[in-house]
Amino acid sequence: MNATSLRPIAALISFMSLAACGSRGGDPARQYGSDPYLPEPQQYLLPPMSVPKAIDWQAGETPTVSAGLKVEALATGLEHPRTLYTLPNGDILVVESNSPGTEPFRPKDFIAGKVKARAGAAARGGNRITLLREAGDGNPGLRTVFIDHLNSPYGIVLVGDTLYVANTDAILTFPYEPGETRINSPGAKLADLPAGPIDHHWTKSMTVSADGSELYVGVGSNSNITENGMAVEEGRAAIYEVDRLTGAKRIFASGTRNPTGVAFEPQTHQLFAVVNERDEIGPDLVPDYLTSIRQGGFYGWPYSYWGNHVDIRVHPQRPDLVAQAIKPDYGLSSHVAPLSLLFSEGQHLSPTFANGAFISEHGSWDRSPLNGYQVIFVSFMDGRPVGKPMPVVTGFLGKDNETVHGRPVGLALDRNGALLVADDVGNTVWRVSATQPGR
Amino acid sequence: MAAVSPPSLVLEIIIFFGVGSDFQKQFESAPLAPVDYAFIAQTNLGNHFQIDIGKLGETKDAQMQTTTGQVRVGARLLHRGFIAAGGILLIAAFGTDYIYYTTSLWQWANFSAWLITAGLIVIGIAVVLLLIDFATGRAGRLDKGSFMLVAAAALLSLANAFVHSRDAWTSVVPQGILLSAVSTILLIIAGARGWSLTLSRATGDRP
Numbered sequence: 001m002n003a004t005s006l007r008p009i010a011a012l013i014s015f016m017s018l019a020a021c022g023s024r025g026g027d028p029a030r031q032y033g034s035d036p037y038l039p040e041p042q043q044y045l046l047p048p049m050s051v052p053k054a055i056d057w058q059a060g061e062t063p064t065v066s067a068g069l070k071v072e073a074l075a076t077g078l079e080h081p082r083t084l085y086t087l088p089n090g091d092i093l094v095v096e097s098n099s100p101g102t103e104p105f106r107p108k109d110f111i112a113g114k115v116k117a118r119a120g121a122a123a124r125g126g127n128r129i130t131l132l133r134e135a136g137d138g139n140p141g142l143r144t145v146f147i148d149h150l151n152s153p154y155g156i157v158l159v160g161d162t163l164y165v166a167n168t169d170a171i172l173t174f175p176y177e178p179g180e181t182r183i184n185s186p187g188a189k190l191a192d193l194p195a196g197p198i199d200h201h202w203t204k205s206m207t208v209s210a211d212g213s214e215l216y217v218g219v220g221s222n223s224n225i226t227e228n229g230m231a232v233e234e235g236r237a238a239i240y241e242v243d244r245l246t247g248a249k250r251i252f253a254s255g256t257r258n259p260t261g262v263a264f265e266p267q268t269h270q271l272f273a274v275v276n277e278r279d280e281i282g283p284d285l286v287p288d289y290l291t292s293i294r295q296g297g298f299y300g301w302p303y304s305y306w307g308n309h310v311d312i313r314v315h316p317q318r319p320d321l322v323a324q325a326i327k328p329d330y331g332l333s334s335h336v337a338p339l340s341l342l343f344s345e346g347q348h349l350s351p352t353f354a355n356g357a358f359i360s361e362h363g364s365w366d367r368s369p370l371n372g373y374q375v376i377f378v379s380f381m382d383g384r385p386v387g388k389p390m391p392v393v394t395g396f397l398g399k400d401n402e403t404v405h406g407r408p409v410g411l412a413l414d415r416n417g418a419l420l421v422a423d424d425v426g427n428t429v430w431r432v433s434a435t436q437p438g439r
Numbered sequence: 440m441a442a443v444s445p446p447s448l449v450l451e452i453i454i455f456f457g458v459g460s461d462f463q464k465q466f467e468s469a470p471l472a473p474v475d476y477a478f479i480a481q482t483n484l485g486n487h488f489q490i491d492i493g494k495l496g497e498t499k500d501a502q503m504q505t506t507t508g509q510v511r512v513g514a515r516l517l518h519r520g521f522i523a524a525g526g527i528l529l530i531a532a533f534g535t536d537y538i539y540y541t542t543s544l545w546q547w548a549n550f551s552a553w554l555i556t557a558g559l560i561v562i563g564i565a566v567v568l569l570l571i572d573f574a575t576g577r578a579g580r581l582d583k584g585s586f587m588l589v590a591a592a593a594l595l596s597l598a599n600a601f602v603h604s605r606d607a608w609t610s611v612v613p614q615g616i617l618l619s620a621v622s623t624i625l626l627i628i629a630g631a632r633g634w635s636l637t638l639s640r641a642t643g644d645r646p
Contacts, residue, residue, distance in 0.1 A: 043609050045601045106549055107556045108604040227606035229545035315543050315608035
């Protein structure tokens with residue numbers, strides 16, 4: 001075998017190794033706000049994966065908070081805490097949950113699963129809700145299992161004396177009495193939710209309208225971009241409106257790829273959602289977003305992104321739907337994975353956070369450099385997001401950006417207005433409060 | 440055991456000796472010329488023939504006792520069947536790619552991804568067996584043409600495995616199905632050349 005005959009093979013190998021490098025993401029700040037920078041989409045040869053290695057918080061280590069704030073661990077040793085919810089008496093509910101688990105369909109799924117497990121994403125969820133009662137006022141504090149044996153729960157909301165829990169496959173109702181620390185009732189089913197087969201995006205975020213009549217539930221797509229076929233996307237990538245009393249449901253808005261957080265803006269009572277956009281067309285595509293949700297609105301997935309930018313991976317295409325696609329209100333930059341949306345209720349932490357929303361960014365797995373891994377605050381004016389996001393809680397990543405101690409998920413305000421942050425890698429609930437109380 | 444002596448077979452044995460083997464060493468150390476040896480018996484053992492060689496001029500019984508060696512003519516090349524199996528899996532991926540192209544039904548694209556992965560694994564096994572074929576003297580010289588065809592198809596298919604790891608339509612169209620089509624053409628030619636990457640030790644021909 002001489003050198004000449006090997007030349008085409010050598011050329012092919014060097015082409016592949018070049019293509020494997022991929023490109024690096026630019027400054028995320030270019031993609032904040034209503035008019036994000038959108039580069040041309042890429043088609044990768046090697047799937048982009050960049051995942052920091054999960055390493056436990058060491059004793060005394062905490063995330064970093066912005067000036068005027070302090071942070072402490074409220075509870076540790078939880079099982080993959082995701083959603084937080086504060087009951088009227090100040091008790092804090094921690095939903096401990098993870099994906100119900102999906103079978104790998106392709107050789108890629110095996111490899112992707114192993115890589116994501118590095119960052120702690122494969123940890124078993126508790127499938128339960130833990131109740132935390134903060135110590136203070138002569139009260140020693142309390143931690144109990146509040147509801148057990150759930151099925152990948154996520155959304156939770158109390159209306160009157162009924163607690164609504166969104167499992168991955170159904171909304172359950174539980175009777176609740178103030179002060180209760182354990183519910184033994186198995187719960188009653190209010191409504192089914194789209195789940196298996198596959199259940200790729202399994203979380204069911206949930207909130208309730210101001211008048212308490214309707215529940216709103218975010219249902220994620222069953223794939224990144226329809227690679228599991230269109231049939232399994234029936235009724236997915238949508239926000240449902242569910243009648244709280246009858247369980248009757250309808251699709252309120254669609255085309256929202258993975259609406260992992262839903263909440264009402266307190267002044268205008270407008271529904272907002274944070275949405276995780278599609279992967280694998282570039283480190284700076286597609287920006288995840290915060291948007292108001294219009295009834296009957298279509299937000300593009302899978303056919304297009306950020307309005308009418310067509311995604312060529314979807315076949316057959318639907319120009320009629322692309323023409324209707326609504327541009328989201330506010331870009332959060334690409335692959336940050338916003339998971340929780342919490343409107344501030346007054347200036348408990350700082351005057352800076354008087355009007356706007358906290359958003360937890362679980363952090364990227366397919367972008368280099370990493371993006372997200374923080375809790376941000378987006379100011380609102382006249383019921384609309386404005387300005388640039390401000391980092392509030394950071395320092396989840398190691399200094400080298402190669403390791404990760406925690407990833408922020410659920411957000412809630414406790415009875416005193418402190419910001420609670422669930423960390424599903426550090427298995428901790430962090431409490432962020434003002435250094436000078438009484439503000 | 441039937442004693443037959445087709446001239447062509449004797450010729451093959453002589454060529455075999457010429458190429459080199461343990462048996463040849465006996466020849467080199469022995470004071471006898473090859474012509475002193477004669478074909479005694481050929482036994483069909485299914486996948487190869489066993490040929491017994493003995494000295495000339497002795498009785499049949501004595502010939503049996505003084506058999507000096509056995510040659511496996513047409514002994515199976517270990518790598519050949521695995522190249523064929525891997526090649527056929529890669530060719531099948533072109534079929535499933537084509538069906539996905541015409542139907543947009545996602546499962547066909549998944550079939551392609553698995554077929555390409557399996558084809559590459561089987562060809563990987565074939566490479567190990569090819570080395571064993573060389574090490575054990577089964578294989579003659581490398582057949583450069585077939586080797587280049589299969590090597591190019593395997594490298595294109597490796598690239599194609601990555602293309603097929605994309606999501607939805609562009610995992611197949613256009614680069615994926617183009618790579619499967621080119622690999623298929625290369626592999627069909629390799630198949631027509633008998634799938635073997637080496638020449639036969641006995642004859643110097645492609646088996």
